[in-house]
Amino acid sequence: MIKISRRQFLITGAGTLLGPGLLDMLCPFTPALAQKAPKDIRGRIFTSAAPEELWKWSHEGFLYEKLERDRVVCGICPNSCMLSPGDRSICRSKVNIDGKLYSLTYGNPCSVNVDPIEKKPLFHFLPKTTAFSIAAAGCNFRCLNCQNWEISQVRPQDVRTSELFPPDVVRAAKSSGSASIAYTYSEPIAFFEYMIDTARLARQQGINNLWISNGYINTKPLLELSGVLDAANVNLKAFSDGIYRKLNGGRLEPVLNTFRTMHEAGLHFEITNLVVPGYTDDQEMAEKMCSWIVENLGPDHPLHFLRFFPRYKLDRLPPTPVETLVKFRQIAMKAGIRYVYVGNVPNNEGNNTYCHNCSKLLVERRGYHIPVLNIEDGRCRFCNTKIPGRWA
Ligand code: SF4
Secondary structure (H helix, E strand, O other): OOOOOHHHHHHOOHHHHHHHHHHHHHOOOOHHHHHOOOHHHHHOOEEOOOHHHHHHHOEEOOOEEEOHHHOEEEOOOOOOOEEOOOOEOOOOOEEEEOOEEEEOOOOOOOEEEEEEHHHOOOOOEOOOOEEEEEEOOOOOOOOOOOOOHHHHOOOHHHOOEEOOOHHHHHHHHHHOOOOEEEEOOOOHHHHHHHHHHHHHHHHHOOOEEEEEEOOOOOHHHHHHHHOOOOEEEEEOOOOOHHHHHHHHOOOHHHHHHHHHHHHHOOOEEEEEEEEOOOOOOOHHHHHHHHHHHHHHHOOOOOEEEEEOOOEOOEOOOOOOOHHHHHHHHHHHHHHOOOOEEEEOOOOOHHHOEEOOOOOOEEEEEEOOEEEEEOEEOOEEOOOOOEOOOEOO
């Protein structure tokens, strides 16, 4: 593992190497104060990301190009951050130090939980199992409605973190009895180096890898990642480039490219669309989106329409009316998508799975509880039709 040395990062050289501007960004304290921090902080599982700890969680960027005058360009996502020495990336988790790109989120997750897989949501992949779920700080988007802005719109040192390097994550996932590790909550593209190394180890040890993402990634790192992924849920935030720019700070086409690439790679993935009033609740846009999905990805990738609740900078909007979600589900099914769900609406018919051939109830969901499961060997128990996904 390539790390920034402690010496280089903070104590002697940091001020000289990075200049006072970056040092302030990286470190809310002065180097002199950092040196005085208690040594026993290292032994703590949870730490408030003291600046003198950050060096431990640095790792050279997975994919970047070096330019003249020590500048670098990150190749992970379409933001293509070009950073001069001392600059920090859009996703806030990368810095240029002395002409090299470093991730500062390698082994320091800010969220660690064991979740039902249905929460991701993944409805067609190992139902009733759990996913050991991790996130590190940062995101390459700026969604106005972000549900996790406290961890996605901050720098790694702004949040409380635990110390879990890839082997620790795999070990913890196994001892939690989880079938999978999910890279989730914030935006895993912003901790790509940590994610892919963990996923490679997990794959070797028979643990599945789940990617829960905005899909705003370049093809090359996506193909690398796809090689060790088992399933994904990728958010298609809108079917309009203008809305992507306004609501999320991204663009539509790279996300569509992600869907095409994952489909061609034969990866199991599900699609999530959050229906935000005034932004993505347009019926015509939903029709176009569903036609595109059927035409480019076929009818078998499950689609989840999620109900919006007021959040973050869109806290004055009303929640999505349930009728809108029900209508969108009908639109998608009419377009030919076989498995369409309504999320964030308890006890709705759209929570369940019905066989696309005989229409019988296959999976009943009550929250994350599954009282009915009528799928055997991946087939409908009533008509023997193969149901897309992995069921055991
Ligand atoms: S992953 Fe981060 S550093 Fe790399 S291009 Fe995207 S926003 Fe920039």
